[in-house]
Amino acid sequence: MSESNFFDFAAPAGGVVGQPLDRIDGRAKVTGAARYSAEYPLGGLTYGVFSTSSIAKGRIASIDTTLAMKEPGVLAVFTHLNLPKVAKMPDSPERNNSWSPGQSFLPLMSDEIFYSGQPVALVVADTFERATHAASLVRVSYQAEMPVAGIVDPRAEVYEAKAVQGGRMPGRTRRGNPQAALEQAPVRVTATYTHAMNHHNPMEPSATTAVWEGDRLTVYESTQGVTMTQSALSDMLGLPRDKVRVVTQFLGGGFGCKGSSWPHTVLTAQAARAVGRPVKLVLTRRQMFTSVGHREDQRQTITLGATKEGKLTAILHEKTSSTSMFDEWAESNGKVISMLYECPNFETSYKIARANIMTSTYTRAPGEAPGTFAIECAMDDLADQLGIDPLEIRLRNYAERDPSNGQAWSSKSLKQCYARGAELFGWSKRNPKAGATRQGRYLVGMGMASATYPVHNSQGMARVRIFSDGHAVVQSGATDMGVGTYTVMTQVAADALGLPVERVRFELGDTTLPTAPLSGGSVTAGTVSSAIFMAAQDAKRKVLELASGNKTSPLFGAKPEDITVENGRVFLTKNPAKGETYAAMLEHARLTDIEGSGAGRYGGGYTSPGVNADSKGQGTEKYSMHSFGAHFCEVHVDPELGRVRVTRWVGVHAAGRILNAKTARSQVLGGAIFGIGAALMEATHRDPSWVRYTNADLGDYHIPVSADIPDMQVEFIDEHDSHINAMGVKGIGEIAMVGVAAAVANAIFHATGRRVRELPITPEKLMGAGSV
Structure with missing residues (x-):
């Protein structure tokens, strides 16, 4: 039965879809x-713990496991010298493999060291405590070399990428003649935006519990995709897919770090097969920083050309970011910049620098979140230069069709999001002059930004x-x-x-x-x-x-x-x-x-019955499919201490049919909080000499807590999209974060008159802002 001729039984009036039903789970x-992946009670369960490298580049000269093996309860200590080799090594992520490997390098397969915290031994014991102690007794001697820290390192070699984001986007995209248009533009805005490296830090750390029954493998895995993990284990272990079962009944957050197959999963399965007992391995919080990827540190330079009325005539965008020594991976920031506003001339290009880090990966709204930070801040700067309201500058450049491909939108309610958000927020009361509004000792600012996310x-x-x-x-x-x-x-x-x-x-x-x-x-x-x-x-x-x-x-x-x-x-x-x-x-x-x-x-390939379809039910017009939204933010800035507090937040989104008003609101709140963290707090710091993370825990890697977040108002525009799928549903997981950092930064600029283009916007960057 095809989707274009299904039996459409009449739905009862007053159905439960859309209602704020409490969570069934x-x-x-x-x-x-x-039960999460580390909580299954299995007979004969053993525990795996990694011993990790203290250097970021070099080779293992010698490794001594004698003391570890003498400890009570230790079953095995696996290193590159004795761990069975996999049947197939993972491909590089840019090859767009069907099972999405996080990186092509698999530890414990050779003596090479590519990044600090890389596993060099895997200890298996009958208790977690014994395994942890034994892992500390593994002695490793290294032939160390000087590591490279990435784009922050002057020794890093920067070169132009051929493709980015898993090979899904070319390394350079162009339409029109942006250079010529910029030369003729009466108004220009140019700026560089810097983003710190971010780590996902879900509440549940990544975990694998592997059980063999003969030649059949069952893995209880903290993964965003059981089928993907099944395919990965099947390939790497040389097993038919029907011999591998993967179970993930509950997941304590992922944000992208559990959306690829990472080395700890197959290594745990290898260890379980070797010792003949189930093995459970749970990454420590510190190992979460060196085992499951991150959002790369990056710089973006963007130039806008416009008329004196604020109409965009050219956009030129360049991104530079760090990648690993063995893979080329970068977020495709330019794709959102290419389609968000009407502009006939556009170019984006990507440069990367190899570093002694693991491969970066998908992080919530990959490309869209950092990309909108650049374009949405630049749009506010253009508005300020021309004396135009920030909301008005966006309306003047509203795209009625997708500028990147000329296609009609399957649905687009961004104007409605702007209007409703501005009404709820009280945008009309905003003083247009930056740095002019105070409440007691605090500088008060109002900012906004657009949000969008594509249908994949x-x-x-x-x-x-x-x-x-x-x-x-x-x-x-x-x-x-x-x-x-x-x-x-x-x-x-x-x-x-x-x-x-x-x-x-x-x-x-x-x-x-x-x-x-x-x-x-x-x-x-x-x-x-x-x-x-x-x-x-x-x-x-x-x-x-x-x-x-x-x-x-x-x-x-x-x-x-x-x-x-x-x-x-x-x-x-x-x-x-x-x-x-x-x-x-x-x-x-x-x-x-x-x-x-x-x-x-x-997404693509679905056509509602009778809607732009031929006699076979096939679509006769291609559509560009996106969710859209708008964020409105108020901040209070302490001009002496540089401290920023988000004091009001309004988010309005159009994402097709909403399946549950309560869970949808909760998801949008979570995404906005995620974005506020990226704007004001989140940064992974590296020692430039040793290329080790210096804040790889939740004590020093700052994320928002309840006290940092005000009451937030979220609404959805009632949107009907007959082209998107049988239910008219769009995703909301990513769009909730897109544009958030820009809205915060724009509010800070309005409060202080000082434009900060480096994330996170920490107090030292704003101290003395009241003097501006």
Whole structure:
């Protein structure tokens, strides 16, 4: 059954989709019943602990495991000398491998040292404490070399990248003639923006529990994609995919660091096979800084050319960032700059510098978050130079079609987001003069920024089983990263099947279930909800076939378009008295259950029935698909101490159909808080000589706490998109962070008159701001 001709059973009025339903998994989490990947009680469980390198570049001259092996309870100490080799090494991330390796280098396979904190030994013991102590007894001698710290290091070699972000974007993109347009532009703005390295730091550290039963492997893994991890282990261990099972029923945050396959997972599986017992390995907080990637340190230089009325005529953007010694990886910041505003002439280019660090990776809103920091601050500077309101400058450059490809938007409600956000925030009361508003000793500033995030094409599967007692089980191998997937998919299934929520159980996080995409790139809601919807249509069609072919049924001869399903009862829409329950129909057919399956598409390739489609249901017009939004921020700045507090926040977003008003709001709040942290606090610091992280813990790597965040107001624009997928759902995970840092920076500029272009904006950069 294709998506362009599915049976569209009438949905009951007052369905649960969109309602602020409480989290279905909430009780399990607060009572401790929810099991995370490091919490499965397995017989004969052992514990793995890494011993890591103290240098950032060189080779292992010798390694002595004698003392560690003598410790009570130690089963094995694995090094590059005795750990079994993998069947296949991971590919480089820029090759766009189907299972998304985090980096091509796999520790413990050779004596090479590429970064500080690299695993050099893996100790397995019968208790965690014994393994930890034994790991401290591993003695390593090194042939050390001088490491390179990246773009901050004058010895770093900078060169132009051929491609960025896993090979998805070219190293240089151009339209029109931006250089000529800049030369002719009467108004120009040029600035360089610097971003510190950031680490993800989810509450749950990455963990792997590996269990072998003969030649079958089960891995309980903290991953954003069970199918991806299954493929990675299958390839690297040389196993058929059906011999590898991956389970992730609960995830304590990911933000991108659990969206790739990293070395600790396969190394744990190798160790478990070697010792013949289950092995659990949990990365320490410090190891989270050297094991699962990061957002790279980067510089962006952007030049805007414009008319005296503020109309953009040219944008020139260049980014330079650090990468590892063995991979080329960089966020594609330019793609959001290319499409956010109407501009006929545009160019972006990327340069990278190799460093003795591990490969950087996807971090929430990769490319869009840092890219909007540059363009949105530059737009405010253009507005200030011309004496135009920041909101007005954006409206004057509003893109009615996607400037990057000329395509129409599948839907775009950004103007509505601007208008509603400005109304809620009280933007009209803003004093246009920077540094002119005070409240007591504090300088007060108001700033705003646009937000957008693209739809990444994705497809997934779902299975629905309706049972003879009237309940349903719905399954898809998706991941719930803690944002409400269990809940919203239950709501989708309940409405699609016409059942009460309490009679639907949604199961996820297991490779034995129908395949679903990685939970990253904001694709889960759109893909999985559509797959469930399609599977529900398939199951209902089969149930109706039972009844419509039964002469004793009140639904004999009924067609799908004649039917409504509500509260588990199927009836004629024009004659509700004629109908019967799912249970009765299955009982008449002497079936215990009936199963439906469906594929859901998100983004390209989906066309609603009859909407811009040809006779075969294929789309006749391509659309550019994005979510949009607007952030409004108020800050108070202490001019003597340079301290910044965000005192008010309004976010308004247009993201298609909202599946749950409560979980959606919560997710947007989390993204905004994430962005405020990046704007004001988050920075990973390296010693320039040894290239070691000096704040690799949550004591010194500062992130926002509740006291740093005000009450935040979030609203959604009611948006209908018939092109995006069967449910009209767009993702909201990433867009919530896009533009946040710019909104904070713009508010600080308005408060102080001082433009800070280096993230994070810490107090020393603002001390004495009151004198400006």
